[in-house]
Amino acid sequence: MARYRRKDEGLLTLALQAPWYFSAVFALAIFIGVFVWLPRTNVFGFYRAGIYGGIRPVALIALFIFSAIALYKFLQQLASERGGYTYAFEPKARPPWADLGRGATDDQRVEPTSQPTPGALADGHASAAEARSAIARPTEWSLTVLRDMEWKRFEDLCLAFYRAKGIRAESTPLGPDGGVDVRLYRDNADPQRCTVIVQCKAWGERSVGVKRIRELRGVMAHEGVDKGFFMAPGRYTEEARAFAAANHITLLDGRQFLAMLQRLPAEVSRNLLAAATAGDWSTPSCPSCGTKMVARESVRGAYWGCAVFPKCRQTLGMRECKT
Template identity: 50%
Template sequence: MSRRYRRSRRDPGLFEIATTSDWKVSAAMAAVCLVAATVLIPAVLGNNRILGGLVQVFVPLAWLMTVLFGSIALIRFSQQRPQATPTPPRSPASRPTQAAVRATETSLPEADKALPAKSLASTAAAPEPRPTAWSRELIDRIEWKRFEDLCRAFYRVKGIRAETTPLGADGGVDIRLFQDDTAPERCTAVVQCKAWNQAVGVKPVRELRGVMAHERVNKAFFMAPNGFTDEARAFAAENRITLLDGKLFLAMLERLPEPLRQQLLDFATEGDWTTPTCPSCGVKMAARDSKRGRFWGCTHFPRCRATLQMRSATP
């Protein structure tokens, strides 16, 4: 609203305020007029020789305003008092929406009335067919958290105890492997997962080598669907780090027995498996727009301000 528009608006008068406000407002106005008629006007003007004659004018006027505002207060009170039924009063603004909801409910089958509105809206679009076989495209489309969980599940079906790290800063490692039967609680290898749409450079691989030294493990695996740079491969070869790109991971999945391969496929593509998970909250993120382009933002914004770059390779 512009300043010019605000200035041109007519200020409401006392009568308009009384008739449109709560009954307590008009009751307070009546009380003020009563005090003015019985105390203020006689006290201020009664002892004044010049203005004393005005008492006969203002006192009846004050009494008239007292009766007027008192009557408005009674009318407003009768209109606003609670109804005898336990149903709470509905505001006029909400009635059109509630009527539309009732009309929609009466047109739906009984079984559909129990569904949330969001679910009813989503039934209009046919769900995407669930993949029936592993492929490089499928692996590339898996969101980062599901890819991490898939890697953990892969090691578990191979008979290796694998545990993922909690959400948040992972310290350069996503999964820890435990293969020492003599010391079951001792970590024997660490795994880092990066579901990026580009090759992983040498910096994350160096960070994984630092984790190896810190946790005193001799083996590490780096799993990234879109591969690694030549510098990263050279550093990994010198530091006992096994690099697994999408092509190699697909071959490892296809070598599994059919029941296990299908089990992992069902796990990887269950529910919403392409929308990224918030790295802080663990909820599914939503697509956002900005001047720099589209990105993924947490649905708990502004409580959570986590964002992720949108993968251009993801349909």
């Protein structure tokens, strides 16, 4: 499960996260209150001139800042409607990858799926980002595909892979997962006993250190499971590999997972690729509500924010881009 971080809920940060009309209303309130109402009121009596003189410079600065934010967010929204990010709610229509991950029944297997066309996505009320992603989606598995995949789609792919292999697999619900993303049940004598726990980290090219592997070992001990899998599209440090080898943990990096996907029957492999890259498969999903996130700016830099803010306030850090 992707870990998320919270931002300080200051007024300026709130304005940068909220839609453009939040800042516009705030700027309008400053203008009316300070520059229209205050000069005409006698509430402060003799002290009115002094109070007005002290408030006016601060109000001018605040008016400029919030007006600038409102204009920037408005232009950003116009750009999103022509191909950028959007603040709209996700479509309620069932997405083509719904059967790939969470909410699937225990005995569900990956079924052959046809690749939707851009027109079909539009008919299903898919977002512009989904339509663009569907047009440019890859036609074969590669390390780039695995490393560009957002965290939830990567978890769903891992789940679907095990089901395609005929293994009973269950995913954990959204929210804190306790260090487990997928549970495997391979004990025929006791079908309800989890035999393997799987942790997934869609960290792109970033290497996984020993700390995460130790955490998985702790979860294994807590749940009484003797075997663990750690799946990541990047690599592992030597210390992580040594610890895993001594603690019944199998580390699967991007190259190994790619080879496993390519060794599947051709039709099954194509179906997994079509499902895993359907719609917008690279923009992160919200760890709390599952809605696609949007790129936002704050005083601390760029980050991913939930598209339904302020209803959901979860955020994610952005991957560092190599130059």
